[in-house]
Amino acid sequence: MNTPSRTAPDTVHPSEFRRAMRNVPTTVTVVGTMNGDQPVGMVVGTFTAISMDPLLVGFFGDQRSKTLTEITAADRWSFSILHQDDGLVAEAFRGPAESRFSALDWDVSDFGTPLIRGAVITIEAIKDSVVRIGDHDLVTAEVTSLREGDRSRYPLVYFQGGMTRLDPEHASHSGDTIPAGSPR
Ligand SMILES: Cc1cc2nc3c(=O)[nH]c(=O)nc-3n(C[C@H](O)[C@H](O)[C@H](O)COP(=O)(O)O)c2cc1C
Incomplete structure (x- = not known):
């Protein structure tokens, strides 16, 4: 059996790959933690659920x-999945790291992570692993709390x-118009 090559074939240029991947929609999630009394965070589109047993979530972070x-x-993080009206929150996270939270409504939880008010779902989690994969790190965390907003709220x-x-016309269906298999 051939060992798959780790390098991309010459026929796919990274800019072509990046351009194509712009067509894959993602949620917009703020990963946050506290550094002393200062909130620290970044926006990621790679947040995902990973495992049910144990309950693990994760994201891919650029090593740069x-x-x-x-x-x-840090050893604990919050994941705030932003609401569709939170475009300005996402915009704030394009700015300098030290002022990203300054214009936002957020609270420190008892667990010690920054929670963005109005998020569709907020998850808190404890560090599980950080694994280097190519030029990104796969960061995984075990879920310790879940806050879910009203289900009519869209991300x-x-x-x-x-x-x-x-x-909304197409997003509010019950899930039975497109066969997607049963949730595991
Ligand atoms: C919609 C969106 C999704 C993003 N997704 C990721 C991601 O999954 N991983 C990542 O490392 N950076 C992602 N970024 C970029 C980071 O938010 C941003 O570049 C990072 O905070 C910059 O690093 P710095 O805080 O060290 O300046 C994304 C940015 C946007 C606007």
Whole structure:
């Protein structure tokens, strides 16, 4: 059996790959932690559920990010999945690391992580592992708390290089119009 090559074939240029991947919509999640009394956070589109037993979530972080270094130095994090009206929150996270939370409504939880008010779902979790994969780190964490907002609230979606919304007419179906298999 051939061992798969770790290098991308010459036929796929990284810029072509990046351009194509802009068509894959993602949620917009703030990963946050506290450094002393200062909140630290970054926006990720790679947040995902990973495991049911144990309950694990994770994201991929760019190894060049200074904020990632601060986040992975901590032992606990919050994941705030932003609401569709939170475009300005996402915008604030494009700014300098030290002022990202300054114009936001957020609270420190008893667990000691920053929670963004109005998020669709907020998860708190304890560090599980940080694994180098290519030029990113896969960061995994075990879930310790879950706060879920009203189910009629839709998440913010990142698509084709911009923030967008789900179409309510098509997003509010019961899930039975497109066979997607049963949830595990
Ligand atoms: C919608 C969106 C999704 C992003 N997803 C990721 C991601 O999954 N992983 C990552 O490392 N950076 C991601 N970024 C970039 C980081 O938010 C940002 O570049 C990072 O905070 C910059 O690092 P710094 O804080 O060290 O300056 C994303 C940015 C946006 C706007």
